[in-house]
Amino acid sequence: MKNELSQILGEASAEIKNQDADLEQIRIKYLGKKGKLTDILKKLGTLPAEERPVIGAFANEIKTKIEELIAKKQKELAGLNIEKKLAEEKIDITLPAKQKETGKRHPISQIMLSLEEIFIGMGFNIVKGPEIEYAYYNFDALNSPKNHPARDIQDTFYIRKDEKEIREDDILLRCHTSSVQIRFMEKNKPPIKIVAPGRTFRVDLDSTHTPVFHQFEGLVVDKNITLVDLKDTLEAVFRGLFGEDAEIRLRPHYFPFTEPSAEVDAKCFVCGGNNENCPTCRGEGWLEMLGAGMVHPKVLAGCGIDPTVYTGFAFGMGLERLAMVKFGIDDIRNLFENNMRFLRQF
Numbered sequence: 001m002k003n004e005l006s007q008i009l010g011e012a013s014a015e016i017k018n019q020d021a022d023l024e025q026i027r028i029k030y031l032g033k034k035g036k037l038t039d040i041l042k043k044l045g046t047l048p049a050e051e052r053p054v055i056g057a058f059a060n061e062i063k064t065k066i067e068e069l070i071a072k073k074q075k076e077l078a079g080l081n082i083e084k085k086l087a088e089e090k091i092d093i094t095l096p097a098k099q100k101e102t103g104k105r106h107p108i109s110q111i112m113l114s115l116e117e118i119f120i121g122m123g124f125n126i127v128k129g130p131e132i133e134y135a136y137y138n139f140d141a142l143n144s145p146k147n148h149p150a151r152d153i154q155d156t157f158y159i160r161k162d163e164k165e166i167r168e169d170d171i172l173l174r175c176h177t178s179s180v181q182i183r184f185m186e187k188n189k190p191p192i193k194i195v196a197p198g199r200t201f202r203v204d205l206d207s208t209h210t211p212v213f214h215q216f217e218g219l220v221v222d223k224n225i226t227l228v229d230l231k232d233t234l235e236a237v238f239r240g241l242f243g244e245d246a247e248i249r250l251r252p253h254y255f256p257f258t259e260p261s262a263e264v265d266a267k268c269f270v271c272g273g274n275n276e277n278c279p280t281c282r283g284e285g286w287l288e289m290l291g292a293g294m295v296h297p298k299v300l301a302g303c304g305i306d307p308t309v310y311t312g313f314a315f316g317m318g319l320e321r322l323a324m325v326k327f328g329i330d331d332i333r334n335l336f337e338n339n340m341r342f343l344r345q346f
């Protein structure tokens with residue numbers, strides 16, 4: 001039996017030596033409940049009484065030895081693992097750091113936010129209206145007759161249109177933000193001082209028009225509001241956007257919903273009106289920027305506001321146009337193509 005025990009020690013130590021993982025299995029194989037060593041100890045009872053303590057003590061010695069061998073190997077393996085890890089995870093501190101790209105606002109959003117800030121500073125409220133609109137709010141309530149050319153399907157996108165007649169409940173994509181004026185005046189009475197930024201839609205596509213674009217509407221209604229207030233407000237806005245030297249002028253124009261109406265030009269930001277060959281204003285000295293006017297009495301009355309007591313001014317500007325002038329963009333379509341090389345410049 002002593003020989004058997006020595007043999008077990010020999011076997012176990014050889015196995016432990018060659019093992020490079022799972023030492024637990026070896027422990028179970030030799031020292032477990034059904035292990036080889038345990039099997040032998042079970043036979044201890046068959047030995048003559050005087051041999052039992054000797055063999056028992058020897059068996060214990062073997063057991064301790066195997067345990068020690070396992071523990072030693074375990075330490076060895078742990079050390080190897082750390083070395084292996086260190087070798088594998090070598091950090092190259094000379095590698096350039098990963099660059100984090102910082103996002104930026106789209107030029108249109110930049111203009112929109114600047115305008116919102118300027119108008120909030122002047123005490124305006126920002127309101128929003130639906131992009132899908134009834135023809136009533138887009139045209140009729142704005143004093144645009146049923147035969148107005150903008151109502152044609154060549155100009156306006158319709159979601160639902162009566163085939164036989166032009167109706168107030170035709171549904172369309174709003175072609176300007178002026179519809180928000182009506183929605184607001186239906187629910188709120190003067191004093192009114194709002195701006196309405198948002199997306200607008202027209203059937204149009206060339207270097208200065210896209211089917212989707214953005215407008216920024218303004219509306220002020222109160223007692224004693226005059227054209228002077230309109231000009232003063234817009235001048236303040238353009239100075240806020242383009243600097244203290246900005247200058248504007250009003251040119252007579254026609255809109256069904258304002259009377260009198262004007263187109264507003266800004267002194268050319270590039271040449272200041274001093275270069276006959278200026279590529280931006282083509283030597284005109286002025287850049288056409290937006291439409292404006294005094295709210296038509298019919299529009300006020302239609303919303304339940306007495307035009308003999310109240311007057312108001314309104315304006316609507318295209319944000320793409322502003323962005324193009326401010327950032328020197330020559331083709332409006334660039335603003336919608338999501339070309340990173342283009343957008344990164346602003």
Ligand code: PHE
Nearest residue numbers: 176178291292293314315316
């Ligand atoms: N709605 C007009 C347009 O889209 C702009 C405008 C707004 C004109 C308000 C006058 C008053 O061209």
